[in-house]
Structures are given as structure tokens and as C-alpha cells.
Amino acid sequence: MSQHDVIVVGGGFTGLSAATALAEAGLDVVLLEARERVGGRVESHVLPDGMRVDTGGQFLCEDMPEVMALAKAHGKTLVRAYVDGDVVFQPPMPLEQGHAIYDEVDALRERARNTDLDDPSVTRLTVTEWTNRQDASDEAKHGFLRLIDGLWCRSPDDVSFVYLASSDRRITNTQSELELFLAETMHSLAEDLAAKLGHRVVLNAPVTKVRYSGDGVEVDVGGGHFTARQAIIALPPVMARRLDFQPPLPNQLSRALAAWGSGAVIKVLARYARPFWRDRQLSGTVIWSEPEGLYACDVSRNRDDGALVIFIGGPLALDWHGKEDADIRNFILKKLVSALGEDAGKPLDVSFRDWTDDAWSGGAYSDSIIDVETTDAETTILQGLPSIRFAASELSPSFPGYIEGAIVAGRQAAEDVLHIWRGSRTAASVSK
Ligand SMILES: Cc1cc2nc3c(=O)[nH]c(=O)nc-3n(C[C@H](O)[C@H](O)[C@H](O)COP(=O)(O)OP(=O)(O)OC[C@H]3O[C@@H](n4cnc5c(N)ncnc54)[C@H](O)[C@@H]3O)c2cc1C
Structure with missing residues (x-):
């Protein structure tokens, strides 16, 4: 004892x-x-060439004071995620149209945050039920529900609207939450x-x-x-x-x-000889509306290496959970090729970590x-x-x-x- x-x-x-x-x-x-x-849900893996990468929680931003202070106090090297260039929307749509839909999605998210959560007409709604009652375009509603798939990693058909709105109010960053990551992991x-x-x-x-x-x-x-x-x-x-x-x-x-x-997520890392997407003035960010729950962004540590992280979140992660590694890899590469071109199909390596039903986390990114x-x-x-x-x-x-x-x-x-x-x-x- x-x-x-x-x-x-x-x-x-x-x-x-x-x-x-x-x-x-x-x-x-x-x-x-x-x-x-x-x-816990922050973990790392050493790839065969010795590079250590985060397979769980990774990003931070200037608006998160405690983790920023801790990283600085421990002498970590902050890497600014590359965001210059255009976002790619999949299936393809003109950039202006994509951005206009996402502005409307942001407005819907703001409306959710500002809802009176004591109002009896919302207290027992799921996120999907609340969204269907809103006066907004179908694209915006669809985009908002996709955001829940991707950020809360659960179907909005399950998630309590009151919980969603109350937790989202506490997420107060104005900088992108994917602004920075640590070179040391x-x-x-x-x-x-x-x-x-x-x-x-x-x-x-x-x-x-x-x-x-x-x-x-x-x-x-x-x-x-x-x-x-x-x-x-x-x-x-x-x-x-x-x-x-x-x-x-x-x-x-x-x-x-x-x-x-619990949420469900599979985090994928695809590494390339160089960040080829930048040649075409692309940022490496890809937002898929089909399939729902798929998102990619650039996590290259410097100009000479190319790395994309791809998140498979929510019901899509449940669909891929337990499938053969080769099938997950092929699925991701096919999607990247459609979004970023043929070079995306020639990675140095692809690795992934499936957090769905994880023995000691239950899932990820978080419970709802x-x-x-x-x-x-x-x-x-x-x-x-x-x-x-x-x-x-x-x-x-x-x-x-x-x-x-x-x-x-x-x-x-x-x-x-x-x-x-x-x-x-x-x-x-x-x-x-
Ligand atoms: C793929 C992925 C990507 C993410 N990306 C980001 C990101 O970019 N930025 C960000 O800020 N957040 C991110 N998150 C979320 C973030 O990692 C979590 O919110 C945070 O790490 C949770 O910390 P915690 O200590 O509350 O819980 P946990 O990290 O889950 O810690 C709980 C600990 O308890 C242990 N445990 C469980 N059961 C027992 C038991 N019975 N006895 C003893 N020990 C037990 C577990 O092993 C674990 O170590 C991500 C998470 C994942 C999985």
C-alpha cells in the first residue's frame, strides 16, 4: 500500500x-x-527515417495562452503552418462560391453560439434538429453539419445542441487553431x-x-x-x-x-519529397464536402519537405475503422490526387493512427x-x-x-x- x-x-x-x-x-x-x-490523446511516433511526428493532438495558436506559455517555457520551436495560397474545395467549386458558403457557415456557427440556451424550444434538440430549423441556404446548413462531423468527430444527429453551443462559446480563438505546431512534437x-x-x-x-x-x-x-x-x-x-x-x-x-x-478520428500523415502544391499557389488545405468529415492541411516543417496531415473524422472514421491499412492509404491518396494533382499519388510514405474506440481514450478528439x-x-x-x-x-x-x-x-x-x-x-x- x-x-x-x-x-x-x-x-x-x-x-x-x-x-x-x-x-x-x-x-x-x-x-x-x-x-x-x-x-494521452497527445502522442508521437518515430518514422523509419528518424523523424518524430505527432499522431494525436498537435496544433496550438497564439490565442491559447497556457499551452503557448508552456511551449515557450520548455524551449520548444514553434513552426507556423503554411497557409499562403488557395484552399481547394472538393468536389471542385469556384473559390468565391466555396468562401461564400463558408462565410454563411461561420454565421450559422455564430448564431448557434448566441442562442439562449435556457429557451425551452432548443433544450432537447440535437445539432441536426436545430440546424434544420434555421433560415439559411441548404449549402450553409450542410456545411455547418459537416463542421460538426469534422471538429466534434461525431454525427450531428447525436450531439446535443445545448452542449455544442455551450462548448463552442468557450472556444474563443480568432487565429486559426491550426496556426502553429512544435518541431519537437x-x-x-x-x-x-x-x-x-x-x-x-x-x-x-x-x-x-x-x-x-x-x-x-x-x-x-x-x-x-x-x-x-x-x-x-x-x-x-x-x-x-x-x-x-x-x-x-x-x-x-x-x-x-x-x-x-466518444468522437471518432483517424489522423493520416502523407510525406512528399517537396511541397509540390505550392508550385500551383495552393496552400495544401483541402476541404471536402463529399465525403463528409475529410480535411487536409500542410504540416511541412520547412520549405524543403512536404507533409500533409489528413483528418478522417466522425461517421467517416467509423466507416474506415478496422479496414485494411492498404485500403485506407489508397482511399486517402485517391482523394488527394483529385484535389491536388497526380504528384499527390507519389508520397514518400503514408502513416496513420486510428483513435476510434482507443482502449484508453475511448476515441477522439473529445467526448461530446x-x-x-x-x-x-x-x-x-x-x-x-x-x-x-x-x-x-x-x-x-x-x-x-x-x-x-x-x-x-x-x-x-x-x-x-x-x-x-x-x-x-x-x-x-x-x-x-
Ligand atoms: C488525432 C487527434 C488530434 C488532435 N488535435 C488537436 C490539436 O491539434 N490541438 C489541440 O489542442 N487538441 C487536439 N486534440 C485534442 C487533445 O489532444 C485533447 O483534448 C487533450 O490532449 C486531452 O487531454 P486530457 O488529459 O484531458 O485527456 P487524455 O489525453 O485522454 O488523458 C487521459 C489519460 O488517462 C489515461 N487513462 C485512461 N484510463 C485510465 C485508467 N483507468 N487508469 C489510469 N490511466 C488511465 C489515458 O491513457 C490518458 O493518458 C487532438 C486529439 C487527437 C486524438
Whole structure:
């Protein structure tokens, strides 16, 4: 039995940020991570030629203060994503028409954000139902629904409109969220945080059971046990509800965790000898309206190499999940050739990472609320229990679903624990 002040379950950016804040405040904290690595939905892979690439969360932008500050503090090299040149719309359409539709999609997104979410006429709608009621062109409605497929990685037929609008309000960047990435990989930043935590991080430690009372927590990890006064469950809601809580969680909390569903995404990287699309004044960004849920952009690190990242998101990812590698590769290359020309069919290599149904994430980029009957899921989860806090990027007051959100959520959970901690110390000294 190993005894600590606080146990943090999960070594993604939420758990790492929470544990760092608690360790800096002088608490004895242990972080238990199921995988053999930290980072969670931020991970990297070393390609055969030695290049290390992000296979999970990668991008950041100037409007995301915490992750920007962290990257700078750890001496990371910021690479500006190449965006000069034209976007390609697929199936092909004149640029002006494409941009006009996307302006209308943006207006619809703004309308969703500004909707009064207490209005009983919207409280139980899915995103598709809300969209169908809007006065907008069919192209704009279709484009807006595609955006949900691509950004929330779930069918808008499932996603709660109130959740969508409330989480989107917290995504406040004016710069593109794909503005920057790190040459050393975002995953290396997670590793830096873990290195600072040192012996406090325990890998290959999947938590199965959490016994709790008002006084403390005991968690089971394989054959071992850890006890503490407080625990932070730094897992996405879908993963948190898989833990065996003893006693079972109160009904309201259990229902709140059950309201979420995972997203589905396959992230593809196609590398080329050079960024040939730039010769034709193309940015490398491709937006497909058919099939829905497909998007590509330029992630070349310098002018001499060419790299495109392609996201297959939402129902399209579910369609491709489990298919043969060669079939996924052929599908992607065929789509790139139609969009960018014959050179797209001659990559140096194509690699991909399928996050659909991932054993320790449930999916990606993030969980969404899919039970339209639940209106207080986030508040209920954030209230937690006397000895347990729940935290995840999904539950963040800013940038939910992003790395920035994970950092903010983790630090906030640590702040809550410290508040309780300091309160109980004051009470103890008063009673002496
Ligand atoms: C393909 C992809 C692309 C993305 N792109 C971007 C991007 O460009 N920019 C951006 O900002 N965000 C991006 N995201 C989203 C971003 O990565 C996540 O929002 C963020 O990393 C979530 O962090 P978290 O700590 O809240 O959760 P997680 O990263 O999921 O961390 C939870 C951790 O808990 C562990 N765990 C699970 N169950 C247990 C258990 N029982 N016991 C112990 N440990 C457990 C998991 O292994 C994991 O390490 C992307 C995600 C993916 C997958």
C-alpha cells in the first residue's frame, strides 16, 4: 500500500498539469497512467527515417495562452503552418462560391453560439434538429453539419445542441487553431512535464477500482493499492465512467458521466519529397464536402519537405475503422490526387493512427454530450465528491476539447484540491 496526499488518475495534459500544480504547492502527489507513456490523446511516433511526428493532438495558436506559455517555457520551436495560397474545395467549386458558403457557415456557427440556451424550444434538440430549423441556404446548413462531423468527430444527429453551443462559446480563438505546431512534437512537451514530476509518475498503472469515503480514497492498480486524502480523476467522461467506484457513484453523477459519447478520428500523415502544391499557389488545405468529415492541411516543417496531415473524422472514421491499412492509404491518396494533382499519388510514405474506440481514450478528439435530456452534466461532474474531483479537457472553462483546455482543467482541479487542503489544515489548527 502506497500512501499519498493526492492521487491523480491519468497522465494526459489534464493529469500532468494537475500533478505539476500540486507538486509545486508541496503536496505528495502520485500520478497513475495506464499506458506505457504519458500524453494521452497527445502522442508521437518515430518514422523509419528518424523523424518524430505527432499522431494525436498537435496544433496550438497564439490565442491559447497556457499551452503557448508552456511551449515557450520548455524551449520548444514553434513552426507556423503554411497557409499562403488557395484552399481547394472538393468536389471542385469556384473559390468565391466555396468562401461564400463558408462565410454563411461561420454565421450559422455564430448564431448557434448566441442562442439562449435556457429557451425551452432548443433544450432537447440535437445539432441536426436545430440546424434544420434555421433560415439559411441548404449549402450553409450542410456545411455547418459537416463542421460538426469534422471538429466534434461525431454525427450531428447525436450531439446535443445545448452542449455544442455551450462548448463552442468557450472556444474563443480568432487565429486559426491550426496556426502553429512544435518541431519537437507536442508529445515531447508532455514528456517534459512528466520528467519534472519524476518518480511521482507511475506508468503501466491502469486504475480499475476506486473506493472512496468522505475521508479519503483507495485505488486498485493491478495488484497494488494507493491511498490518499483526495483523488483527481483526470480522464475523459467516457473513460471515467468505466472505473469501478465503491460505493457506486450517486445517481445524478453516474447519469452525468453516462451522457457523453466518444468522437471518432483517424489522423493520416502523407510525406512528399517537396511541397509540390505550392508550385500551383495552393496552400495544401483541402476541404471536402463529399465525403463528409475529410480535411487536409500542410504540416511541412520547412520549405524543403512536404507533409500533409489528413483528418478522417466522425461517421467517416467509423466507416474506415478496422479496414485494411492498404485500403485506407489508397482511399486517402485517391482523394488527394483529385484535389491536388497526380504528384499527390507519389508520397514518400503514408502513416496513420486510428483513435476510434482507443482502449484508453475511448476515441477522439473529445467526448461530446449525446444525451439531449441531460442539461447539467458538466456542472454535476465538476462538483465531484468530497474526496474526488473529475477533470478533463472536455470539462474546461476555456477551449474544451483542446490541449489548452486540458491544461486549464488540470490546474483548476488542483486549485480545488488545494482549497480543500488548506481549509482542512486551517480547521485542524483552529481546533487545537
Ligand atoms: C488525432 C487527434 C488530434 C488532435 N488535435 C488537436 C490539436 O491539434 N490541438 C489541440 O489542442 N487538441 C487536439 N486534440 C485534442 C487533445 O489532444 C485533447 O483534448 C487533450 O490532449 C486531452 O487531454 P486530457 O488529459 O484531458 O485527456 P487524455 O489525453 O485522454 O488523458 C487521459 C489519460 O488517462 C489515461 N487513462 C485512461 N484510463 C485510465 C485508467 N483507468 N487508469 C489510469 N490511466 C488511465 C489515458 O491513457 C490518458 O493518458 C487532438 C486529439 C487527437 C486524438
